[in-house]
Amino acid sequence: MNRQKRERHHYESMWDNMDTTRELLKQIFDENIFDSQQILKFHAHVYDFCSGLVRNTNFPYQDAGGHLYEGLTNYLDIRLQNIAKDMENQVYDDDLIAKYAEHWVHYQKSCEILDHGCLYLNRNWVKRERFEGKKYIQPVYRLAMIRWKELVFGPIDTSLVNAITLLLRQKPSDNTKSLVYQVLQSIVELYANDENQRVPVHSKLDNVFIEEVVGFYKSTTMAEFQRIIVSNYYANFKHFLKYACLAMPEIVDGVQFKAILKRHLVSQVQEAIAKSLTGKDYIQAILGFCHSTLARAMHDHKTLVAIVDMVCKDAINKMDQKINPIRLIVEYANELMTKKPVSEKAFIDELRRIAEIVEFLNEKDIFIHWYCNALRTRQIKETSTSDGYESTMISLLNKRFGEKFTEPLRNQLNELEKSRIYQRQFKDHLNSKGVQLGFDFRPKCFMLKGGIQNFKFTLPDELQQAWGEFCLFFEHRNEHDERNENHRRKKIEFNNTLSSGVIYCHLNKSVHTLEVSTLQMAVLLLFNRHERITEEDMAISLGVEMETLKAALEHLKRREFLIYSGTLVEVNMNFTNRKRRLNFNIDTIKTRKIEVNSGELKIKRSHIMDAAIVRILKKNKELKHSQLIIAVFEELKNQFTPQKCFIEERLEALLKKGVPDIERCGPENMSYRYV
Template sequence: MTEIHGQSANDEWWIDIKRGIDQCYQLQAMPTAPYMQLYNQVYKHCASARPLQFYPNGNMPQPDAFGGRELYNRLESQFYTHLIELRDSANDIHGDDLIRFYKTSWEKYNFSSKVINGFCHYINQYWVKRAQQDNGTNIYDIFTVNENQSIILTRSSHIFLVVRESKQFYICEAAKFTSADSISEYLKQVAQRLTEEEHRVKSYLHSSTLGSLLFILDDVLIRNKLDLIYAGAEILLRNDKNQDLAVLFTLVSRVPGAIEKLKEIVEKHIYLTGLQAIKSIAETARTDVNVYSTKIIEIYNKYISIVHECFGGERSSFIPALDRACSKFINKNAIVEACGTSTKSAELLARYSDTVLKSKKVINDADMTKQLKEIMVVFNYIDDKDAFQNFYRRLLAERLVYELSASIDYEKMMITELKVKCGFFYTSKLQKMIEDMDIQESLRAQYRQYCVENRLRNTVNFSIVVLTTHAWPFTTVFEFTLPLELTSLWTNFTKFYRERHKNRKLTWFHQYARCELHTNFTKTKHILQVSTYQTAILLLYNDSLELTIAEIQDETKLEDEILLEIICILIQSGNRSHNETSKNSKA
């Protein structure tokens, strides 16, 4: 700041200008004639050049060689003096009166500055521009000098007064918030106060005041009340108050580092909610394998929606907290602990996937894609992904061999999802299984043509699936003798296949085959869906109505344990059929 001490005898020109400046600050009427006199005084002073110093090579004289510097310095000092007096006059003003004082004074000062800038037009155009071109550091037009001086004083004194009063007010207001139960109302109040302060600054104060005021609000209303706000967050999560959670997140985010504790609260809540939800379905899950995965998907969908809606959108930093919570309660919960195996979640998810991919309900691609994406969400949290792959591969084999899949395309979609997540090696066997199924129709067509060319007459409709060794989860081969009715089919196909693939070996898994038998000994025709082992036993009764277990075993070569299990199943099925027939007869 440049100050002018004392005045010389030749300062009449400045006295006139100073008087005009005071008249402007007091908003006194200024007719055209006095205004033009002030303009002329400025012009005369700037035009009266000091003795010029000429420089070699025709260089122009420096700006200080002209009469503008002294006037510029005196104007700057006068503006500062007036603002000091204005500031001191507000020492005894408080509360709303202080805000109104600032607003009125600023409006007057801004208007006066424009008038003063008008009659200082010549110095702006003549000296200021030349000084800015040569060394323009801290050289501005007269209106900007006025405004800069007001900003400096506002920052040094007025901001302090406003901030001090505001802080005391908000401390008293925050003291009323003593219980987390009233968190919703408190959050709305704080959000409203922030909005009001921003509006108040725009309407009555300089924009530089806003940062200090908002810092006070953040400190008093948020940072100092974080413990109660955190406790309130738990209440809001329990009561599904999503809108209030969004407000809470916005406010807590204003305090650096404060959301880390909020993440911990959200993670703990999701974890405990997941544990309780799984515990509540423990009994049902014993008989319904789908309810477990369905419940997990339900919990995930609920909280991913809350994270997106309340905690920052799809790229929210709260997503890792959700992931950690889900991973913990999915891999260790009441059902897993009751079963005593860490692979239970992997097994139940594989069985749920099996149900989805078997579904014969009319479903469009979009719905199936959604269901597969949900399965993959749970899969991402499974710790033992190798266990899932083992369970899934066995169930996939059953769906493919017994033609239970809703669509082979959906099977491919699921395998693609697994491949994206775990890589090619993880899904290589699954993909090979699908490839085996893709070539079956061509193989069957070739065999039918082979039968025609060789005049082979098959008395039984016959369909076969040739699978790649090691890709499928079929390993155990049991000793078994085919019934005579099926032997020719086995012989013909074996010969056909060996002629085309001389270096390949066929291993027959009769235990996975299925047959369809038609009854001829009852008035009502029945169709029996039975296994190959059951077929072999039932066909023996075409030749004899009474057979001992030893005789059956001699014919079929089945092991004792397997044979007894099959006979028990046939007896139970026969009893159920007999009971149903009896009921129908009585009716």
């Protein structure tokens, strides 16, 4: 095929595509087909039109986009010229307004559909042309608005402005007011899409219309804004808000619109939270609210989106709540970490949601404190589904809040790895000494500073040897660490609250494997030597407080594994259960409320506060009292909410300690200097 034939074939193919384009445009503009299938069909056609000739090296790939753009422009011009002729025949003001509104509403909606269908053209051909300096090339929707302004609005702009003014002075009906408002919305949109943007839209309105007309537009917009907000139907809200804000900066900058929005949002979030019974429900309520259709519609207006975040933050941190959100979130995270997930993707998504909700908390350090305790308990009880999931959660928190925030959690994971090393080394220690314990003994070594209570009791004889051997092993390791790494001597303590084990019980009719706490194990081992025994004798034999003993017996008694004959307690030898493995150990997380050691937290906060004060003064050299208070608050507000009195208390404490780098200065000693 010679060059002339190739060119003819190319242009014949191009015109065939243009015929298809015109047919699709007819469906959008004349047949009012606005469904998603039509948009996808048009998008596919535009993609094929623009990209189908890329492989043909005889023609530049921009050629197809240029032909399509030109064809769309010609099609719109022909339609608009016909609309303009129809407008010229309108003699009366109300007819002019009604006809204009009728044509505009249909045209604007069709152009939105057209613009969605031309997404590929806008993002490729139009973007490239504008990048090369052809600023007269516009995205399809803006092109449509510019052509309307030039061909329809331009010839009748004076008549239209006069008609609006006269109709509003005649006490019009609600229907007429609605039509006038549609026309004013059209004018605002045309101004916003004008090629020349030297004058803001609201200034153009003030220049063109009298104060009465502008006042009508603003009051109606206010009413429309409020109506849409409370309607729970936000399909067109994004479009409405975009052009309303251009004409009325007070929507974003003022307080009246924000007050309307906030009142509605507060009632919505309170209603959502009230229905939340579990941690999952609570997180769904907050995040469902944050990512609602209304919030997405306001996505481009950061000031309004900030109101959504503020309402969520206020709701979560409200003081007089029946539930503690931090506790609820920690308990839900613990539930996730101890259950095998149905899907890994869904599990990771849920962890992301938890990390996102933590961002709203004022007292993030309390969350970390509680979460760290729960993590430690999972590690000791070996209830975590996966160390990888634990690490993923910490990574998600780290990504949002930084390494310093998640340092306690990272340290906790590192302690688990150290504990496993201890276990392996202890096993080697026993083998080297030829010690056979006769049972599985797997000690776990963790730093248990605060949050975990302990009680004293006498270990069963069966465990005494194992514990003694471990203490010898640990002492030897301590000495080795001190010689080689100059470590401080570590103390070791058996934590009776968190320790647990598995014991086998041979009864008359069955054998059961029981998961029990160490104290429960000691109680059951007593029955190897006693057929029946009183609670008082148990307490004396085990060296434990009666109240602590009763708590350990409660679950065994309730499940009828232990039975009472007066004051005597004995094992129910006729106990039966279809399950061979039974858990008699009360789950610490579910039954013991997660408590925060306020003293420990205060000490931690004091250290953080002291470091922040010194750091800020070192950076600024000298600050007034009020400036220092504000600076400390801003630096620490993402970890917890520092109170002014606490900041002043720590400042005085630093000065009393005689910290050499800080001193008072200035009039009446109301400033501070870093020396």
